[in-house]
Amino acid sequence: MTDQLAPSPAPPAPNLPSTAAEAATRINELKADTAWRDRYLAGGLVEKREITSLQEMLNKSDNPDVDKAMAGVLDDGPFQRSEHMQMIGAAGWLRENGVKDEVIREALAGKEITQAEYDAVARLKADRMSDRAWAKEFLAGNGQHKRDMALMNIVLTSPIKKEKAA
Numbered sequence: 001m002t003d004q005l006a007p008s009p010a011p012p013a014p015n016l017p018s019t020a021a022e023a024a025t026r027i028n029e030l031k032a033d034t035a036w037r038d039r040y041l042a043g044g045l046v047e048k049r050e051i052t053s054l055q056e057m058l059n060k061s062d063n064p065d066v067d068k069a070m071a072g073v074l075d076d077g078p079f080q081r082s083e084h085m086q087m088i089g090a091a092g093w094l095r096e097n098g099v100k101d102e103v104i105r106e107a108l109a110g111k112e113i114t115q116a117e118y119d120a121v122a123r124l125k126a127d128r129m130s131d132r133a134w135a136k137e138f139l140a141g142n143g144q145h146k147r148d149m150a151l152m153n154i155v156l157t158s159p160i161k162k163e164k165a166a
Helices: 020-032 034-041 045-059 064-071 082-096 101-109 115-130 132-139 143-156
Strands: none
Touching: 020 034, 020 045, 020 064, 034 045, 045 064, 064 082, 064 101, 082 101, 101 143, 115 132, 115 143, 132 143
């Protein structure tokens, strides 16, 4: 009879993520888990430890805003920064078009490129767009061409490193 009155034990904490992006993803999962939330609000120590360690991992990131955006995690509170929402949308669109997460992260973080990289990609894009067959396939939705165009546009909108005077 007393077995029926005892609260059910909380499930064991999952293995902690190894990156800030994984921590952001896990935080997003926890926000959607009503059972986890109820245990946390009831004073669950396992839940408190988990969220604290995830937040610490995320705060140690070089760019927690990018990690949150990559994971689709919204800001706390009812109002969202438009820049953050744009980063979430851009990350999703780039993923859908086959761009790897490492490249998306660099794009969202504003990684600088060299003038030589910019010039090479500008020439490549001009060549592609002047190739009628390539442009026709791109406009028809060819997946490889869409990915290539996304990558070229990432480079062409990236900040250019200021070169040191000789």
